[in-house]
Amino acid sequence: MEVAHYLKPKTLKEAYDALLQSPRNVLLAGGLWLKRSTPSVETLIDLDELGLDKIEDEGDYVKIGAMTTLRQLELDPLIKNLQEGLIVKAISQIVGVAFRNSATIGGSVAGRYSFSDILTPLLVLDAKLVFYPKEEMSLQDFLNLKGKLNSILTHIVIKKTRGLSFFKKVKITAIDFPILNVAISEENKKVKIAVGSRPAVSALAQRAAKLVNNASEITDAICKEASQIAVEELIFNSSVTASEEYRKLLAKTYIYRGLKEVLK
Amino acid sequence: MKVSFILNGKPLTVDVAPGEYLVDTLRNNHVLSVKKACNESSCGACSVLVDDKVILSCSYLTQRVEGKKVLTVEGIQKEADELSDYFSDQGADQCGFCNTGLALTIHALRKELKNPTDEDIKNFVVANLCRCTGYQAQFLAIKNYLEAKK
Numbered sequence: 001m002e003v004a005h006y007l008k009p010k011t012l013k014e015a016y017d018a019l020l021q022s023p024r025n026v027l028l029a030g031g032l033w034l035k036r037s038t039p040s041v042e043t044l045i046d047l048d049e050l051g052l053d054k055i056e057d058e059g060d061y062v063k064i065g066a067m068t069t070l071r072q073l074e075l076d077p078l079i080k081n082l083q084e085g086l087i088v089k090a091i092s093q094i095v096g097v098a099f100r101n102s103a104t105i106g107g108s109v110a111g112r113y114s115f116s117d118i119l120t121p122l123l124v125l126d127a128k129l130v131f132y133p134k135e136e137m138s139l140q141d142f143l144n145l146k147g148k149l150n151s152i153l154t155h156i157v158i159k160k161t162r163g164l165s166f167f168k169k170v171k172i173t174a175i176d177f178p179i180l181n182v183a184i185s186e187e188n189k190k191v192k193i194a195v196g197s198r199p200a201v202s203a204l205a206q207r208a209a210k211l212v213n214n215a216s217e218i219t220d221a222i223c224k225e226a227s228q229i230a231v232e233e234l235i236f237n238s239s240v241t242a243s244e245e246y247r248k249l250l251a252k253t254y255i256y257r258g259l260k261e262v263l264k
Numbered sequence: 265m266k267v268s269f270i271l272n273g274k275p276l277t278v279d280v281a282p283g284e285y286l287v288d289t290l291r292n293n294h295v296l297s298v299k300k301a302c303n304e305s306s307c308g309a310c311s312v313l314v315d316d317k318v319i320l321s322c323s324y325l326t327q328r329v330e331g332k333k334v335l336t337v338e339g340i341q342k343e344a345d346e347l348s349d350y351f352s353d354q355g356a357d358q359c360g361f362c363n364t365g366l367a368l369t370i371h372a373l374r375k376e377l378k379n380p381t382d383e384d385i386k387n388f389v390v391a392n393l394c395r396c397t398g399y400q401a402q403f404l405a406i407k408n409y410l411e412a413k414k
Contacts (some may be wrong), residue, residue, distance in 0.1 A: 008328050032323045044325075096391020098319050
């Protein structure tokens with residue numbers, strides 16, 4: 001990556017002003033994907049020293065600083081207790097410890113990577129995003145936005161939930177990108193279902209969840225029907241790693257198994 | 265741009281380009297034990313420790329080590345020598361290219377995990393790739409080493 005200037009701002013305002021100066025100025029979080037995806041930048045704005053690397057207990061919510069590393073999250077007691085450790089289940093399968101000591105949750109979210117193993121669980125946890133200078137939106141709304149981000153993601157806020165959860169990443173080798181991933185969260189027998197790397201970016205299967213959540217009794221047939229609805233309502237495609245047909249089969253199978261697991 | 269840090273216990277100041285990665289800075293300064301292989305944060309050969317945490321130096325900007333401690337295999341010479349005996353016992357050594365990164369990862373594992381299970385060990389070193397040996401011999405060597413060090 002060619003970098004003409006490097007800047008390590010001490011305040012968010014300084015970082016934000018620098019970001020607005022040129023469309024070729026880029027924010028640096030963990031920098032792992034940035035290096036592979038960006039041949040050159042004008043000013044690299046390093047968010048490392050803005051104190052955004054904390055996980056805070058806010059009563060009913062957990063507030064995660066955007067520069068918190070994946071490894072920090074994986075080891076944090078609050079995160080381990082959140083929805084049966086759903087985030088930990090997903091993160092612990094991302095490359096290795098050295099990678100996760102640098103990769104940040106903010107970088108993973110802000111990049112809206114289609115192969116992300118983090119967006120899928122965050123969607124079913126109904127994560128809220130906080131941006132500088134002044135904006136809040138749900139992760140779901142954020143994933144529908146297009147174009148370059150002209151504000152700075154500072155925090156990810158998640159409601160403390162204690163239901164059951166399911167996460168499945170289908171991959172070829174242990175440290176590979178996903179062919180597909182599925183996350184399901186459950187609270188009081190109500191579920192949320194998300195599927196990522198289809199290969200498009202993670203999305204909620206809302207009709208499938210609605211079927212389960214409106215059912216008077218959860219039966220095997222309901223779980224089967226919901227998994228079928230999910231593959232009909234979401235868009236799947238082929239890529240070098242897997243065909244559309246195979247992805248649909250995987251999604252259907254793991255949504256069914258996941259529903260059985262969290263609704264047992 | 266000048267960057268000052270502590271390399272294996274000794275202060276060092278280097279002059280680096282704005283987008284320079286730590287692996288290049290170290291190798292430009294004759295620390296050739298740090299290997300540059302995949303150069304896209306996948307293989308683990310460039311692993312070093314920054315402030316006691318193992319990171320991939322191919323994807324870590326040198327600017328970020330300002331004022332921090334960097335540890336390469338030269339800083340754990342005695343430990344690495346001992347570890348290599350366990351590796352040769354299992355026939356887990358061939359070309360040796362990945363060994364320095366792996367030794368540093370094992371150093372970090374020992375600091376972070378108390379009484380790791382087999383699964384814990386495998387999960388910790390899973391992203392240090394070796395193209396010669398297959399992983400079972402390495403795993404047994406690491407396990408025996410950790411057992412002896414208890």
